Every structure is written in C-alpha cells, then in structure tokens.
C-alpha cells in the first residue's frame with residue numbers, strides 16, 4: 001500500500017461566524033444546509049450591512065473571489081458566491097452567498113465594502129446578467145456592449161451549440177465527423193436575435209468604450225485642449241498580449257485609466273461546464289500558459305475536495321504530492337524569470353534580459369517535455385495523482401554549458417539535480433547581479449506605482465503584488481495544501497509596494513522555491529518506484545452533489561476554482577478566480593499621477609497573462 | 616537554397632550556356648533575374664509584426680529567442696507597427712472582439728503582405744471553437760498563406776512554417792499581377808472590417824442578414840442530431 005500524504009485538518013469557521021451574525025441580523029442570515037454545500041446565505045437586502053460587519057467586526061478583510069451561479073431548474077435562482085479570507089490569519093476561509101430570482105436578477109453591490117469586487121461583479125453582470133445596484137461602473141467587461149444575451153446563463157446557447165454535455169451523442173461512440181460551419185447559414189460561429197436587421201442598427205461597441213467611461217472628458221463636445229484620451233492596445237508591444245487601456249492624460253500625467261479587456265475571452269467557463277471533469281484539465285493548461293502545471297494543481301485540488309465528500313475517494317499518494325510540488329515550484333521559477341524579463345522589456349531594456357530568462361526556461365521545458373510529453377500544455381495532473389511517473393532518462397541539450405550544444409541522453413534525476421542545485425541558482429543570482437543595482441531600473445522603479453498595504457487588501461490583489469505591499473499572505477502557508485506544511489520555506493514579503501519591490505520579491509520567491517526544490521530532491525529519490533496515482537484511472541469520474549473551492553498559490557497569485565456539481569459527469573458550474581484579472585482592479589489606483597511611460601512598467605510589474613485574465 | 620539549385624532554377628533552358636560554364640553561369644530573362652534578386656532580398660529580410668494573441672505567442676517568442684533564433688532567417692526585426700511589417704503571424708485564438716483590430720491591422724500592412732496562421736486556434740478555432748466569442752479560423756476573414764498546425768506548434772514547426780513563407784515569396788514573379796495581386800492595376804481591395812453587433816457581423820454577409828430579416832429563411836437552429844443531414 002502506498003504511503004498517503006498526511007491529511008491536512010481544516011477548521012471551518014462558519015458556525016462561529018453565523019452565531020455572531022445572527023445576533024445582529026437575525027433571520028437575514030442562515031446556514032447553507034443544502035447537501036454538499038457550506039457557508040452562509042445572506043438575504044439580498046441585507047448584503048451590504050452583513051458584508052460591512054464581516055469586514056469590520058469579524059476580520060474578513062479580503063474578498064478572494066466572487067462568482068455567480070445559475071441554478072436553472074434547481075430552484076431557479078441566481079446566486080452570488082463570495083469567498084472571504086482574513087489575510088492575517090491561517091485557514092479560516094468563509095463562504096457567503098446571496099440569492100436572487102432569475103427574473104429579478106438584482107443584488108446590491110459590495111464594491112463599497114470590498115473594492116476588489118469591482119471587476120468580478122462586472123463579469124457577473126456581463127455573463128450572468130445580474131444587475132448590481134450601487135456599482136460605480138456597471139458595464140460589460142469581457143464581451144462587448146451590445147452583445148445579445150448573457151452567455152453563462154444555462155438557457156443561453158451559442159451558435160455552434162449541440163448538446164449540454166460532452167461527449168456529444170453525434171460524435172461518440174459512432175464518431176460522425178462534420179464541421180460546425182456546415183450547420184450554420186453564415187458559415188461562421190455567429191447567430192443573431194430574431195428580427196435583427198442591419199438597416200437600422202448602430203454599432204455601439206467602440207463608442208461605449210469612451211462614452212460614459214467617466215474619463216473626465218466630454219467626447220461629444222470636442223476634446224478639451226489640456227486633457228487627451230489615449231487608447232493603448234489591444235495591439236501594443238507592451239501590453240503583454242491583447243489587452244487595452246484607455247487613459248486620460250493631463251499633459252503626460254495620468255488622470256484616469258480604464259482597462260478594456262475581453263480580447264482573448266475564449267469562453268473557458270461555458271465550455272468547461274460542458275466538458276467532463278477530467279476533460280477540463282487540458283483547458284486549464286491554457287489559462288496561464290506560462291504555468292500550465294500550476295493551473296492543473298488548483299483544478300485537481302478543487303475536484304479532489306469535491307470527490308472527498310463522496311465515498312470512493314482515495315487521496316493522492318505521497319509520491320504524487322512530491323511530484324506535484326516539484327512541478328509547481330519549477331513553474332514558479334520559470335514564470336518569475338520570464339516575468340522579470342518582460343518587466344525589463346517594458347522598462348526599456350528591450351529583449352536582452354528576456355533572452356537570458358528564456359535560456360533557463362528552455363531547460364525547464366526540456367524536463368517538462370520529457371515527463372509530460374509537451375513543452376507548454378502539459379495536462380499532467382489527475383484526480384488522485386499525476387498522469388505519468390518521471391522517466392528514467394531524458395533527451396536534452398547539455399546543462400551548464402552552451403544550450404546549443406548537441407542533444408544528450410541524460411539520467412533524469414541527474415539532470416534535475418544539476419538544474420536545481422547549480423544551474424538555476426546561478427541564473428537567479430545572475431539576474432540579481434545584472435539588474436538590481438542598475439541605475440536605470442532603480443530610477444524608473446523605486447516609488448513608482450505604489451500600492452499601499454490597505455489598498456492591496458481592499459482591491460483583492462494577490463500573489464507577489466499583495467506580498468510586495470507588506471502582506472504575508474501566501475496560500476501555501478495561509479491555507480496549506482499538498483505537502484507544503486512539511487517543507488521549510490519562508491513567505492517573501494516586501495514593504496513599499498512599488499515596481500522595484502515587486503521586482504525584488506520575485507527574486508526572493510525564486511530563492512524560496514529553490515529552497516523547496518532542494519528539499520524535494522531527496523524525497524523524490526526516497527519515493528522512487530512508489531505509485532504516483534491513487535485509485536482507478538477512468539475517463540469519467542462521478543462527483544457527489546455539492547460545491548467546492550480549490551485554490552493554489554500560483555506564481556501570479558491566488559488561482560481559485562469554484563466548482564458546483566449536480567452529481568453528474570460534468571460540472572454544473574465551473575468558475576475560475578483568475579489572479580491576473582483581479583490584480584488589475586488596482587491598476588487605475590497605481591497609475592494615477594504617474595507619467596504615461598510608467599504605465600507599461602506598472603503593468604509589467606503586475607505580471608498579467610491574457611489567457612487567464614480573459615479566460 | 617544552395618548555389619547550384621539557385622542557378623538551376625534561374626536558368627532558362629531555351630538559352631544555351633557556353634560549354635564548361637554550367638556550374639557557374641545561368642542565362643535568363645531580365646524579369647526572372649530581377650524577380651530572383653528581389654525575392655532573394657525579400658525572403659531573407661521578412662519583418663514580422665510584433666503581436667501575440669494567446670498561448671501560441673509564447674512559442675513564437677521562444678522561436679525568436681536564444682535557442683531557436685529566428686534571426687538566422689533574417690526575421691529578427693519584429694515591428695510594432697503594421698505599416699512596417701510584411702508578415703502577420705496570427706499566433707493564437709482569434710476572438711470576435713479581437714478580429715476587428717486584426718482585420719484593421721491587416722488592412723494597414725503594406726503590400727505585398729503575408730499571413731501565417733499559427734496553431735489550431737488560428738486555423739480553425741482549436742479547442743475553443745464552440746465558444747461564443749471565438750472565431751473559427753482567421754481565414755474566414757483574411758487570406759492565409761501558410762498554416763502551421765499544433766497546439767501550440769513547437770518552435771521547430773514554426774520555423775518550418777516560416778521557411779514555407781520564404782518559399783512562397785521565392786516562387787512569386789516580379790511585376791506579375793497573377794502572382795502578387797498588388798502588381799495589378801487599380802488599388803488593392805481592403806478587407807471590410809467586421810462589426811460588433813448583437814453578434815459578430817461580417818459586412819460581406821450583409822445580403823444574408825437581409826434575407827434572414829426578410830424571413831427568407833429561418834435563423835439557423837443548431838442541429839442536435841447530425842445523422843439525418845449529410
């Protein structure tokens with residue numbers, strides 16, 4: 001029998017909080033007693049008061065995630081789910097919910113309490129059609145203004161819609177192959193509302209971006225001479241992909257900045273609700289495409305939590321956990337090296353630092369490819385373990401020497417050891433030596449784009465952005481998972497919250513990751529030969545009814561998956577709490593008062609990736 | 616292309632070469648000579664446009680970086696503006712929201728221009744094809760010269776695709792409108808920019824929309840069972 005990873009006991013603060021709240025609000029709060037569910041349900045009209053009490057009296061100062069669920073045919077209501085945490089405490093995460101009938105679809109906005117809800121409520125408005133009263137700027141965020149319908153509602157179907165759940169009857173098991181285009185009059189992935197005519201239609205998508213954006217300029221009456229609006233992106237060399245910002249400038253100084261996103265919104269959640277549980281794994285790869293293995297981690301955690309409520313669940317084996325942490329920390333180093341490279345690109349060093357970073361990335365990717373079969377889209381985690389064990393030998397270019405040297409056949413463990421103990425530490429120190437004291441960087445980064453501790457918490461910033469502002473909140477410690485409790489490492493924290501600290505903290509975190517990896521090496525050797533997967537490998541898993549929220553500390557911040565199961569082979573609801581997306585809520589705040597040239601630097605220091613931002 | 620091949624391709628068989636000089640001399644017409652020199656220059660100094668759409672863009676960056684070094688093919692100058700670029704690498708998922716700027720960028724590129732569709736998404740929608748905001752292939756909107764399959768294609772595959780673009784350029788004839796439309800008379804046509812309506816509207820399909828509005832056919836309903844059709 002394989003050794004199991006130790007089970008981490010989690011305390012559930014719900015009961016205590018409920019008593020405290022009921023004293024004050026009586027019947028307006030009740031426990032969520034649906035089978036498989038947890039947390040507190042708050043009456044819509046009392047939501048803001050309860051939220052304020054939760055924040056001020058009970059210490060829930062951090063809104064980790066806000067997501068909406070459509071319970072069509074299961075009570076016919078829409079539900080907002082808020083995952084709360086206290087950044088100064090360990091493992092006391094709380095779930096709060098508010099419900100509204102589908103035809104009313106109105107809830108009060110919690111932005112005044114947790115400003116970090118801003119984009120997430122806009123997302124719920126856009127995709128679920130919930131109106132938030134009191135929201136400062138309730139506009140569509142991922143789709144465009146004028147789009148017909150709210151796509152994440154269960155009764156909304158896209159142009160290529162075939163069936164609610166995969167595998168589709170038409171394709172499996174008979175396997176009849178045709179292209180969706182053939183079934184569509186337009187030959188494209190489009191459909192229009194009944195009675196739509198082109199003749200009296202006026203497109204508003206672009207106009208609305210500027211109008212009513214509260215940019216301080218009235219576009220209709222001409223633009224005043226001293227403030228101008230500049231649109232950066234979506235095609236712009238320094239926006240890290242197809243991201244757009246609209247900024248109002250007074251001279252060169254930023255007065256107001258609005259991110260415009262959705263240019264890579266590829267309907268991850270809608271597709272995810274049709275896929276089988278395991279069928280979603282490769283899709284998570286494509287969220288933050290630098291860190292595909294880490295994305296797998298969070299999703300595996302979420303579904304395993306759900307499965308654990310059922311009977312026939314086996315926790316991942318110890319070796320599986322060791323391999324998972326190995327992959328996760330290698331990914332973190334890869335991500336941070338590249339992130340620093342991109343940041344320097346934005347600060348004007350052009351491609352040079354990135355070139356150095358990518359040399360190391362290639363070495364790590366060689367390992368990933370040898371283990372998982374793919375460089376970037378690894379699709380490696382399974383519920384109960386990982387897909388394959390480490391191979392004995394791997395093909396790679398020589399380490400520690402020129403990367404262009406001939407391909408070599410190497411022992412995998414030797415390769416790993418060399419990578420972790422020699423090559424990567426050298427790369428980190430080299431990055432440090434080359435950049436940290438560089439005068440241009442210090443001048444451009446120190447005291448630019450400051451995010452204070454209070455703001456970082458209020459705006460739900462996560463990951464290095466939060467920790468660079470002096471908050472020691474790291475899920476590996478705050479809500480421990482996998483074998484992290486047994487590992488010896490520190491949570492890196494910096495105090496000033498400017499670009500420079502966000503750069504330094506990435507160096508710190510890489511050093512901590514290396515520390516972890518060095519502890520992993522002997523564990524790998526010890527567990528060699530033990531099973532890397534618990535239970536039976538199947539194409540479909542059946543999950544018990546219920547909900548679960550699994551989150552992992554991704555290199556970019558808290559990556560959370562909120563999944564709801566109705567007992568079938570597919571998720572009923574599948575929501576991704578994307579750190580890149582929520583970290584941007586504070587972008588406007590960070591940029592105000594700085595010069596336009598600093599915007600790209602500030603954006604680079606947040607480290608966004610569009611696949612995850614837009615999903 | 617080796618020197619021998621180059622001479623062989625350039626040589627016009629109708630024109631004799633003095634004996635003994637076949638390996639060093641080629642005789643050809645003026646236009647062919649000009650084309651070959653011109654294409655040699657063009658194909659070895661392609662300036663791709665610097666824009667990445669999704670995951671594939673990361674492999675595109677890897678291709679341009681240290682290990683794979685796209686500069687060996689004369690393509691290291693990534694241009695941030697379409698006006699200076701002659702190759703558009705569509706590297707990733709094309710969404711409905713993004714296809715509008717992409718078509719606009721394509722129109723802004725100077726002729727002669729080339730498009731390479733990188734990855735399953737750019738070719739046909741890829742894993743996200745069924746998504747409500749995803750375009751099933753960029754070739755539904757702009758002409759594509761080379762397709763590189765993969766999800767994502769490895770840098771090696773992309774390099775191969777880029778060499779195919781070079782081959783394509785080398786096969787074109789200077790001043791020949793059949794080979795490069797841009798050499799023809801009159802202005803070159805712009806691709807109409809799609810509109811973001813209740814769903815994406817391709818202006819080229821306005822007639823279909825009008826017919827739908829006039830009730831000439833029902834708005835298409837998705838078909839659940841495919842076996843009856845066909």
Ligand code: SF4
Nearest residue numbers: 670707734735736766
């Ligand atoms: S083809 Fe694959 S890797 Fe490329 S953009 Fe699409 S999903 Fe990403």
